[in-house]
Every structure is written in C-alpha cells, then in structure tokens.
Amino acid sequence: MPKSLKSSYQLYEEIGRGRFGTISRCFSPSSNDFYACKVIDKSLLTDSLDRDCLQNEAKFMTLLSPHPNIVQVFDVFEDDESLSIVMELCEPVTLYDAIVQNPVCETRAAAYMKQLLTAIAHCHRNGVVHRDVKPENVFLDSRNRVKLGDFGSADWSGEERSTSGIVGTPYYVAPEVVMGREYNEKVDVWSAGVVLYTMLAGIPPFYGETAAEVFEAVLRGNLRFPTRIFRSVSPAAKDLLRKMICRDVSRRLSAEQALRHPWILNGGETASMD
Structure with missing residues (x-):
C-alpha cells in the first residue's frame, strides 16, 4: 500500500502561507524529526503556468537535494486535490x-x-x-x-x-x-x-x-x-x-x-x- 502524507507525518501549526497553499510544521514518527510541509491546493491553480510551477518546485528541489545551502526535500505526495512537499524545517527567518x-x-x-x-x-x-x-x-x-x-x-x-x-x-x-x-x-x-x-x-x-x-x-x-x-x-x-x-x-x-x-x-x- 503506497504511503500517504497523513500515514507518514503528523501535521502541526501553520508556519507560512503562499498564493497556492500553506506551510505547516510536521513530525515524522519514523525518523523522530520535525520538518516543514508545503501543501498546495490544486483548485487554486488557474492556468497552465501555475500548474507547471507546481510540478517544477518539487522536481527541481528533489533534483538539487541534498545540498548544504539548498532547502532539502524528503518526501513528495500528490493526489487529485493537492501536492505536498515535505522539506527541511528552517528557522522562520530569512x-x-x-x-x-x-x-x-x-x-x-x-x-x-x-x-x-x-x-x-x-x-x-x-x-x-x-x-x-x-x-x-x-x-x-x-x-x-x-x-x-x-x-x-x-x-x-x-x-x-x-x-x-x-x-x-x-x-x-x-x-x-x-x-x-x-x-x-x-x-x-x-x-x-x-x-x-x-x-x-x-x-x-x-x-x-x-x-x-x-x-x-x-x-x-x-x-x-x-x-x-x-x-x-x-x-x-x-x-x-x-x-x-x-x-x-x-x-x-x-x-x-x-x-x-x-x-x-x-x-x-x-x-x-x-
């Protein structure tokens, strides 16, 4: 049975919000670590450019991981409603x-x-x-x-x-x-x-x-x-x-x-x- 976001991670408070979704803190019982989870609501994607951006973010970040100076991606989940990217939890400081x-x-x-x-x-x-x-x-x-x-x-x-x-x-x-x-x-x-x-x-x-x-x-x-x-x-x-x-x-x-x-x-x- 393929794993899902909810079966693999426990979602906690929202720590950020973007045009297409939210970023929440999440916890993995298997690794005993906290991560950031970006959940993108597909219903908010109004054109092909938005959809391309959605696919590209997960694709490029996965390709470039791991690197000490790039936010690392650990998991990607997709269904009909949303795309979820589980990544390194950085401080909320830019x-x-x-x-x-x-x-x-x-x-x-x-x-x-x-x-x-x-x-x-x-x-x-x-x-x-x-x-x-x-x-x-x-x-x-x-x-x-x-x-x-x-x-x-x-x-x-x-x-x-x-x-x-x-x-x-x-x-x-x-x-x-x-x-x-x-x-x-x-x-x-x-x-x-x-x-x-x-x-x-x-x-x-x-x-x-x-x-x-x-x-x-x-x-x-x-x-x-x-x-x-x-x-x-x-x-x-x-x-x-x-x-x-x-x-x-x-x-x-x-x-x-x-x-x-x-x-x-x-x-x-x-x-x-x-």
Missing part, C-alpha cells in the same frame, strides 16, 4: 529579516553571499536557473547557514538552452528578463548581486513607486554607490557588485567566477584588487 534589522557588515555579507553563490552554482551545474533569487527566498537555519528555497519559478537552462518569460520580483530581476528576451542562468547572478547590494546598503540599487518604475530603473541599469551609504564599503565589494550587476551578459560573472572574486575569497576583509 535574509530579508536580517537586512530589515540593519545593513549587514561586509564580513557577514561575504559569508552569506559565498553560501548563496555556492547554491546558485550547484543549480547551474545541474541545468537549473532559479529565476527568483531574492532575500525572502533565502532562509537562515539555526546555525545561521544560508538555504536557498522556493523553486516555483525555476526552469531548465544550460549551454544549449535559453529560457524566456517575465518571472521574478521587480527589484531583483535582470534587464534581459524585463526586455522579454531569451536569457540564460546569469539572471540569477544579477539577482544575487542585487541581494548583495541590498545587504550592504539596506536599500536595493533600483527602485520606484510602482513595478513599472522599478522596471524602468532596472533597464537603465545605472548602478550608483551613494557616498553617504557606501562610505565604509570596500573597493573590492563595489568591484564585485559592478561585475555581478552588469547589463552586458557576456561580461557578467558566472556564479563560479563570482565565488573566485577576491572579496569572497577574503571573507569580506579588505581585499587587494591587483
């Missing part, structure tokens, strides 16, 4: 929460960014582009380790394949996405660069009163480092930002290249740019 409290110092920002880029590089090696890298999708576990989650917008990518479609969050989306062009996995590097800028500055580099205004600012791609905010930020950090938030995709670093940048290698300490 990188967004950390940024809201205070701009993040360079050493801590470098530690977070190294882990995030490691997760993104793992995705890209497996032919997956996340397409919605933002602080709200970067979880911090009880040991303050980065865990990239929410693969509902992910798609296949790679050397012989590009993808298309305007997905993502306005502040973090790459200009080639906004322009409606085909694009590759480097959209994730742009988004990670915007995350890094936001960690160091406390504000995103491109903003506006509406999504349309934000998109216009992204398309202009005028990357500024206001003296008042960036006075104490190192030249090495600004150099990495310029190379990640780079409009020219051919010149934009890959995730692997960004991991080899002196600022990352030196842990955010003052790095020589020779």
Whole structure:
C-alpha cells in the first residue's frame, strides 16, 4: 500500500502561507524529526503556468537535494486535490529579516553571499536557473547557514538552452528578463548581486513607486554607490557588485567566477584588487 502524507507525518501549526497553499510544521514518527510541509491546493491553480510551477518546485528541489545551502526535500505526495512537499524545517527567518534589522557588515555579507553563490552554482551545474533569487527566498537555519528555497519559478537552462518569460520580483530581476528576451542562468547572478547590494546598503540599487518604475530603473541599469551609504564599503565589494550587476551578459560573472572574486575569497576583509 503506497504511503500517504497523513500515514507518514503528523501535521502541526501553520508556519507560512503562499498564493497556492500553506506551510505547516510536521513530525515524522519514523525518523523522530520535525520538518516543514508545503501543501498546495490544486483548485487554486488557474492556468497552465501555475500548474507547471507546481510540478517544477518539487522536481527541481528533489533534483538539487541534498545540498548544504539548498532547502532539502524528503518526501513528495500528490493526489487529485493537492501536492505536498515535505522539506527541511528552517528557522522562520530569512535574509530579508536580517537586512530589515540593519545593513549587514561586509564580513557577514561575504559569508552569506559565498553560501548563496555556492547554491546558485550547484543549480547551474545541474541545468537549473532559479529565476527568483531574492532575500525572502533565502532562509537562515539555526546555525545561521544560508538555504536557498522556493523553486516555483525555476526552469531548465544550460549551454544549449535559453529560457524566456517575465518571472521574478521587480527589484531583483535582470534587464534581459524585463526586455522579454531569451536569457540564460546569469539572471540569477544579477539577482544575487542585487541581494548583495541590498545587504550592504539596506536599500536595493533600483527602485520606484510602482513595478513599472522599478522596471524602468532596472533597464537603465545605472548602478550608483551613494557616498553617504557606501562610505565604509570596500573597493573590492563595489568591484564585485559592478561585475555581478552588469547589463552586458557576456561580461557578467558566472556564479563560479563570482565565488573566485577576491572579496569572497577574503571573507569580506579588505581585499587587494591587483
């Protein structure tokens, strides 16, 4: 007899809510551990794109598990009414929460960014582009380790394949996405660069009163480092930002290249740019 969610796990309180369902804490008697269970209500999926996102999230997270910096999936259950994904239980704290409290110092920002880029590089090696890298999708576990989650917008990518479609969050989306062009996995590097800028500055580099205004600012791609905010930020950090938030995709670093940048290698300490 195939196992079901209810026969394998005990569901407890709700710890999160999304467009298509809820996330609850759950317990497995067989492993004696707690997990998070995302239950997606299929009746809320109104079009084929929503249904694709539903299937992709479980598929991509299973493919990429286990990895120390990606939320791990342990079980997937599906019936006519719902899809349930049992995954690692992270603290209810995201990188967004950390940024809201205070701009993040360079050493801590470098530690977070190294882990995030490691997760993104793992995705890209497996032919997956996340397409919605933002602080709200970067979880911090009880040991303050980065865990990239929410693969509902992910798609296949790679050397012989590009993808298309305007997905993502306005502040973090790459200009080639906004322009409606085909694009590759480097959209994730742009988004990670915007995350890094936001960690160091406390504000995103491109903003506006509406999504349309934000998109216009992204398309202009005028990357500024206001003296008042960036006075104490190192030249090495600004150099990495310029190379990640780079409009020219051919010149934009890959995730692997960004991991080899002196600022990352030196842990955010003052790095020589020779």
